[in-house]
Structure formats: C-alpha cells, structure tokens
Amino acid sequence: MPEQASSFALEYDLFYLFLIALTTFFTIGISAAAVIFLIKYRRRSQGEVPEQIEGDMRLEITWTVIPFLIAMFIFAWGAKLYYQMYTDPKDALEIFVTGKQWMWRAQHPDGQREINELHLPLGRRVKLTMTSEDVIHAFYIPAFRTKTDVVPGRYTTTWFTPTRTGTFHLFCAEYCGTQHSGMIGKIVVQDYSDYQAWLRGAPKEMTPAEAGQKFFTSLACNNCHKDQDAGRGPSLAGQFGSDVKLENGSTVKMDEAYIRESILNPGAKTVLGYPHIMPTFQGQVTEEQVAMIIQYIKSIGPKQNEAVAKPAAAAPAGQPAAKPAAAQPTGTTAKPVAQGEQPKQN
Amino acid sequence: MATEVMETTESRVNYLNNGTTVKSWLLTLDHKRIGLLYLFSISFFFAIGGIYATLIRLELITPQGDLLTPEMYNRVFTMHGVIMIFFFLIPSIPAVLGNFLLPLMLGAKDVAFPKLNLLSWYIFIIGGCLMLYTMLSGGIDTGWTFYPPYSSIYSNSQVTIAGVSIFITGFSSILTGLNFMVTIHTMRAPGLTWFRLPLFVWAHYATSLIQVLGTPVIAITVLALAFERTLKIGIFDPKLGGDPVLFQHMFWFYSHPAVYIMILPSMGVISELIANMTRKRIFGYNFVAFSSLAIAVFGFLVWGHHMFTTSQSMYTGMVFSLISYAVAIPSAIKTFNWTATIYKGSVSFDTPMIYALAFLGLFTIGGMTGLFLAALGLDVHLHDTYFVVAHFHYVMVGSAVIGYLGGIHYWWPKITGRMYSEFLGRISAVIIFIGFNLTFLPQFVLGQLGMPRRYHAYVPEFQVLHILSSAGASILAVGFTLPVIYLAWSIKYGEKVGPNPWMASGLEWQTSSPPPTENFTYQPVVTHEPYEFENVEEIKQARQAELQRA
Numbered sequence A: 001m002p003e004q005a006s007s008f009a010l011e012y013d014l015f016y017l018f019l020i021a022l023t024t025f026f027t028i029g030i031s032a033a034a035v036i037f038l039i040k041y042r043r044r045s046q047g048e049v050p051e052q053i054e055g056d057m058r059l060e061i062t063w064t065v066i067p068f069l070i071a072m073f074i075f076a077w078g079a080k081l082y083y084q085m086y087t088d089p090k091d092a093l094e095i096f097v098t099g100k101q102w103m104w105r106a107q108h109p110d111g112q113r114e115i116n117e118l119h120l121p122l123g124r125r126v127k128l129t130m131t132s133e134d135v136i137h138a139f140y141i142p143a144f145r146t147k148t149d150v151v152p153g154r155y156t157t158t159w160f161t162p163t164r165t166g167t168f169h170l171f172c173a174e175y176c177g178t179q180h181s182g183m184i185g186k187i188v189v190q191d192y193s194d195y196q197a198w199l200r201g202a203p204k205e206m207t208p209a210e211a212g213q214k215f216f217t218s219l220a221c222n223n224c225h226k227d228q229d230a231g232r233g234p235s236l237a238g239q240f241g242s243d244v245k246l247e248n249g250s251t252v253k254m255d256e257a258y259i260r261e262s263i264l265n266p267g268a269k270t271v272l273g274y275p276h277i278m279p280t281f282q283g284q285v286t287e288e289q290v291a292m293i294i295q296y297i298k299s300i301g302p303k304q305n306e307a308v309a310k311p312a313a314a315a316p317a318g319q320p321a322a323k324p325a326a327a328q329p330t331g332t333t334a335k336p337v338a339q340g341e342q343p344k345q346n
Numbered sequence B: 001m002a003t004e005v006m007e008t009t010e011s012r013v014n015y016l017n018n019g020t021t022v023k024s025w026l027l028t029l030d031h032k033r034i035g036l037l038y039l040f041s042i043s044f045f046f047a048i049g050g051i052y053a054t055l056i057r058l059e060l061i062t063p064q065g066d067l068l069t070p071e072m073y074n075r076v077f078t079m080h081g082v083i084m085i086f087f088f089l090i091p092s093i094p095a096v097l098g099n100f101l102l103p104l105m106l107g108a109k110d111v112a113f114p115k116l117n118l119l120s121w122y123i124f125i126i127g128g129c130l131m132l133y134t135m136l137s138g139g140i141d142t143g144w145t146f147y148p149p150y151s152s153i154y155s156n157s158q159v160t161i162a163g164v165s166i167f168i169t170g171f172s173s174i175l176t177g178l179n180f181m182v183t184i185h186t187m188r189a190p191g192l193t194w195f196r197l198p199l200f201v202w203a204h205y206a207t208s209l210i211q212v213l214g215t216p217v218i219a220i221t222v223l224a225l226a227f228e229r230t231l232k233i234g235i236f237d238p239k240l241g242g243d244p245v246l247f248q249h250m251f252w253f254y255s256h257p258a259v260y261i262m263i264l265p266s267m268g269v270i271s272e273l274i275a276n277m278t279r280k281r282i283f284g285y286n287f288v289a290f291s292s293l294a295i296a297v298f299g300f301l302v303w304g305h306h307m308f309t310t311s312q313s314m315y316t317g318m319v320f321s322l323i324s325y326a327v328a329i330p331s332a333i334k335t336f337n338w339t340a341t342i343y344k345g346s347v348s349f350d351t352p353m354i355y356a357l358a359f360l361g362l363f364t365i366g367g368m369t370g371l372f373l374a375a376l377g378l379d380v381h382l383h384d385t386y387f388v389v390a391h392f393h394y395v396m397v398g399s400a401v402i403g404y405l406g407g408i409h410y411w412w413p414k415i416t417g418r419m420y421s422e423f424l425g426r427i428s429a430v431i432i433f434i435g436f437n438l439t440f441l442p443q444f445v446l447g448q449l450g451m452p453r454r455y456h457a458y459v460p461e462f463q464v465l466h467i468l469s470s471a472g473a474s475i476l477a478v479g480f481t482l483p484v485i486y487l488a489w490s491i492k493y494g495e496k497v498g499p500n501p502w503m504a505s506g507l508e509w510q511t512s513s514p515p516p517t518e519n520f521t522y523q524p525v526v527t528h529e530p531y532e533f534e535n536v537e538e539i540k541q542a543r544q545a546e547l548q549r550a
Helices: A010-042 A058-085 A192-201 A208-218 A256-264 A287-298 A329-343 B022-026 B031-059 B070-089 B092-104 B114-136 B151-154 B158-185 B199-231 B243-277 B285-301 B314-342 B351-374 B376-382 B386-416 B420-449 B459-494 B536-549
Strands: A095-102 A103-107 A114-116 A117-121 A126-132 A137-141 A146-150 A154-162 A165-171 A185-190 A243-245 A251-253
Touching: A010 A058, A010 B314, A010 B351, A010 B376, A058 B351, A058 B376, A095 A137, A095 A287, A095 B070, A103 A117, A103 A287, A103 B070, A114 A117, A117 A192, A126 A137, A126 A146, A126 A287, A146 A154, A146 B376, A185 A192, A208 B386, A243 B376, A251 A329, A256 A287, A287 B285, B022 B243, B031 B070, B031 B092, B031 B114, B031 B459, B070 B114, B070 B158, B070 B243, B070 B351, B092 B114, B092 B158, B092 B199, B092 B243, B114 B158, B151 B199, B158 B199, B199 B243, B243 B285, B243 B314, B243 B351, B243 B386, B285 B314, B314 B376, B351 B376, B351 B386, B376 B420, B386 B420, B386 B459, B420 B459
Parallel strands: A095 A126, A117 A185
Antiparallel strands: A095 A103, A103 A114, A126 A154, A137 A146, A137 A165, A165 A185, A243 A251
C-alpha cells in the first residue's frame, strides 16, 4: 500500500483489501478443488469411463446468483467512491493546472506559479481544473488515490483533501510521448503555517484574476462586454455560475468550460439576443491566459458601477448588470430583461 | 461418440504428403494446410513480439533508462503490443486450431469457402509484411492504443503505415469469421445438431460473431486517424476542431470485444481439454455454450470502462461499470462448470491437462482482477498503472496463450501423426506456469503502489519488484522456447500414433492421424451427445490394434 495521504485513501484501501481477500478466496478455492479432484479422481486404468454427470440446475443457479450478488455489491461500493471523487466540493481552494509535453504547470489563486511541483495546505479541500496544451496527459497522485486525464480542448476537474504532510509523487499516467516517464513532479503538503510561509515566499506575479483583467482589456473584450447590457455582447458581471439562455432555445450553465469554448469557438453557443459577431481567439491566447480570463470573469461581481470592463469573450446570458446576483435563478428572470435590451449589435 | 466404424487403417495418403512442392502449399485450399501456414506465420510474429518483450524487461531492471533511449523504448513497447495483439493473439487459436479442426469436428471436408480461406491468409501476410516494413523503417511510438492527438499530430513515427497494416489485416480476421459462421451453419454432418456440437465450435461461433461485427469499427478508426495525420482533417485533434475522446470510444468499441476474440477460443479449447482428459462430459454443457454467446454480446457494451478517468460523465461511467459486472458472470459460470467437470472424472496427468489446470488458476486471477478495474472508485487509482498491465497479461497470456499451447499439445498428434516427449511437455508447462506468475504477480503490486505503465525510467523504490518480474520473464522465455524444440523434434522422431491416442471423443479423433486430405474416407453420421465416452470397449480394442501394429 502506498501512503494514505488524502481523504479518499482510507476507504480506497479498505475496498482494495476486500477485493484482494475475495480474489484470494476464489483463486485458492478453485485451485484447491481442482487439485483435490485431480488427485482423488486420477486415472486408475487406461480405458476407464467415469460415471457421467449432466449437470445440476441448483448448482448452476447458485453459482450464477451468488457471483452476481457479489458483483453488484462491488459495483455499488465502487460507484459510491467514484461519486464522492467526481462531485465538486464546496469552498475548495481552486488551482489551475496545465499539462504540456513534458511538464506540469500550476497557477494558484493568489498568483503563485509552479512547475512540476504543487504546494498544498493540509486539511483543505482542493479542486484542480486542468487542461492540456498538446496531447492527453493524466494527473496522478498515488498517495491520494486520484487520477484524472488532462485532455486538450476541454477542462477536467478533480478534487481531494490532503490529510498528511509530506512530499508525494506526481506522475503523468497517460502516455504522452518521448519523455512521458520524465513528466513527474512533487506534491508538497504543508501545515497551515508552513504553507503560509511558502505562499509569501513563492515567486508571485499578478493574481490570475488581475492578469485576466489585463488580457480582457488588451484583447479588447471590454469593448463589447460592458458592465451593463449596453454593449454589443452580453455583460458578464456577476454571471458566473448562472444559467444562460441561448439563441437556439437551450440553456447552458456559465462555467469554466462554457467560457473557454466561447473564447475559442464563439459561434458554438451564442446567447439569446446577441447575434454571433465575436471573432475566435483560437491561436491568440494560451490555455493559461484563457484560465486567467476565466478567473477574472469569476471575480467580477454584480456591482455594475465600478467594473471597468466587464466580461470577456464568451458572452453569457445577457442579463443586466443591474439585475445582480439575484438573477441567478434561471433564464426565466434573465430572459425578459435580456430581450428588453435588444439591439446589441450595430 | 460418433458413429460408424472407426477408421483404424492409416491412410497412405494424408494431407501432409499429398503434394510436397512449395506451390502445393502456397496454393493449397486445404483448411489443414492453411492452418499450418498460419501456425508458421504467427509463430514468427510471436518470436518477434517476444524479442521486444525481452528488451522491455531488460530495460526495466534498473530505474534509470540506461539500455535504450526513450525513443527506442517507446517504440519497443508499442511494437510488442501491436505485434502480439494484431499478429499473434487475434489470429492464434481461430486461424490455426480453428482452421485445422472446425471442419474435422463438423465431419466436413473443408470450410464453406476454401478459396476465401486462402485469401484470408494472403491478406494476413500482406498486412504482416507492411508491419515488418513499419518495424524496419523505425517502428511506431504511440502505444498499441494509438491515442490522438499524440498519434495523429505529434508522433514522428510510421503511424500511417502501421494503421494501413492493421486496416488490411482486419479483413483477414473478418473473412475468417465469416467463413467459420457459414461453415458451422451449413456444413455439419448428418445428426450433428447444435447441441451436439463440441464446445470448441460454440466458442468459435461466438468469436466469429465478434470478428465480423467488431473489426470494421477498428478499420474505420485507424483510417480516420490516418486521414487526420496525412490530410489534417480535424476528427480527433481539438486544434483542428476534433475530439480526442471520440477516438477512445471508437477504439475500445472494437478493442474491448477483441479481448474476447482472444479469450473465447481459448475457453473453447479448455472445454475440450478438460472433458477429454477427464473422460467426462462437460458439466452444464448448455450453460458453458450459452455463456460464450453471452460474453460475445455483452462484450460489445462495456467499452467505456477503459475511460473512467477520461472526463466522460460520472453516470456514463456507472452504466459501463454495471454492464462490465454483467459480463463477468458468464466467465464465472464457465470456471465453476469446468471445475465441476473434473469432479469424479478419470483425470489424466498428460501435458494438455497440465495446461488446462494452469488455465483455471491463471484465468481466475485474471478474471478476478478485472473486478478491481471495473470498480469505478478503484479504477481511478489503478487505471494506466502496472496493475492493468498485469491484469491483461493474465488474461491474454495466462489464459489465451496457455489455452493455445494446451490446444497445440492436445491436437499435435492429430496434426502431425506423431507424439512429442510427454516428459518435456509436462516440464515446460510447469516452467511456463512458474515463470508467468513470477513475471506478472509483482506487477499487480507495482500498480497498486502507483507505478504508471509505459515508463521508460521509474523512481527507485519500484526496482525490487521490477527485478523479480524480469527474472520471471527469463524463466518464461525458457518455457516458451522448449516446446518449439521438442515439437519440432517430434515431427521427425516422435512416436507414431493412431487415430485417437488420448481415447478422446469427437469426430476429429475418428479419422487417421494425420487426416487424409478429404478428412474422412466415409461420411460421418452423429447419433450421440458430445463428450460421449460410453463405448470404451471399442476404444480399448482400437488401442489394442494400434499397439499391435506398432
């Protein structure tokens, strides 16, 4: 067993040991039966014909139903653990990770950046949002019993709570080319004071949100996405996490993946009331810059007045900045307002 | 079992001496000769795959990547996988033993389409030559799974040619499957009803079904990959507007059922070995027969269990996990029925039985460890580690190859008319069993400890287990070499045998060894259930007659 260093590890190990016991039981059981029969019923004379047995329905049913029930139990346990692992936690520390042949890069919310290392606070829920600049990688921490593929063109997430301080292996688990086995790093879990000290000492740049605001302006996103719905694009202020009504009648949740898609492929899901006039930024921004813009969009609150330039690329539902967080509920509230805004374009 | 009087007089002319020119082999339409052509071809590929395996195990003795460069190592493990899977395991039992035995077991003169059968072999050879060309021109470094966008855009190796090779070879598999299905439907001897068929035939029917339905999908998939690579059509690479996970769905839609193409025929062989080496009919014949079909059908519905960590939705994962457990049940049923067959049998200790026993133990481990990987929460940790490597080697080598070798030993006297050294046969079966376990048991532990697969260099704490594994591999190499030597020796010097040296049941044992070109000198008629050992006196007399002649 590797070290147990996350909140998933204990249950994982119990489950694993249970299956080891089950496998041992069946392997020894079947082998022992075979060997005993082999010796007991060994051939005594060349031509002998043993008594023939056709089969036995009760036995067949027994060894169909019992393995089935065992299998269903294993399924249920596995599904439960998986459900915990893949349900986003509340109040997690959110870190953005990019995989690239052949290194891992991480961006902390306060602006610290790391390569092939990841510092984490003990006992705090951590959520990673990940993507790849090139091929498929997989972010694997054996001591945490977690692994998630890092896929170009989409965001994947994983989360865990580190439960032990120390340094643990970080491996790339999806074959990614020549230096695949070199794409490894360290996970450093520290207690509160050490972690704070690291945060202070770590090379620090602008926070992702600040950097995102810079890009938001330099890419001229703010020309259209203003704080009020007066721009040619919908306002993005306070919209993160809300449901957005689309031109095609469906609804989409404004999350990281949606913003990313709207920056790189703006025509895919256009917001109701806002014709598709936005150009693609594919090739002009790196995955890390996209992540920063997203952090910025997440950070801009509903208060319309101060925001310099609102939202970015992907224009989520048009909701009046004036209709603040309360607009969350759904598109129902949002929609009439958005329509009221009408002519977004020239 | 069958009927008619046994043909004890050895035919003067048999399929082996009926024409000895190279042309008589290369243009033969005889299913038995085509089976042998396949035997030589896939043995050649097995040897190449084995050399690659040797290089992998040598490299991994030390944690540093010192023997091979990373580029070479990546090519070596990829070529090992590609050659072993597409050019050895998939054709192995069906193309060699299936070709040789199916018409014999059905009491037929040949398969339904003999020319198509020869064509299949030529297609296989063309695909194989392209793969050899790929190998000599640098090989490929994508892993046998060819995941894009690495394979389609980033890799600097012969991916396109390898893809074309696999595309072509697939047709060989499709045509063989088609041929077998038609043969089983239309060429059965009078009286040979479906439930009188040997289980080997049932297993091949199920396998053929997968070959015919599944192989076109991998053909399309590698073609799409080749298009993206050469023409930059965006299918899988997100930078071109494609979806890399789409490839994984398409790839595993074939490649998971392909595992059953490898294991089902082996299960068929094991049913024959256990029944005939214990002289007892298979316990629960219907259950064993239908579980083959159940595996073939359910096998198509579980591909998503290769993608639990690939960002597919959580609920999709749950459905695939559930169905994966459904496919485990038929395998469990087979295992219990085989074990029950031995009960109160007349158990022989001859080489084929040793292989059958090895299969029972190794397949149980291979199958049970599949339960770990189908369990969602466990797979998150174990996916893409050595645990997976160990698991599929237990299934593909510990079960499929062991079954193949057991079958080769069991039908060797029928194929050649000669017997190998029983002593060496048993010894090498035991060596393979020990070597195999020593190679792959430590890999389960490695995977659980977190060692990812396809690593050229690794962290030092894994070294002890890797050394154990490499030591096991060297024993395994001895075990695989021995049969080549003593089987080759037996062709010339082995003791001649009569039609039925094992006193087995089954139509193939009713004709002379080796069989005449037309298989039977009379039309067999079947009046019994399969695995009928009642007429032992007759068999005894036949045995007597044989001994007298010798």
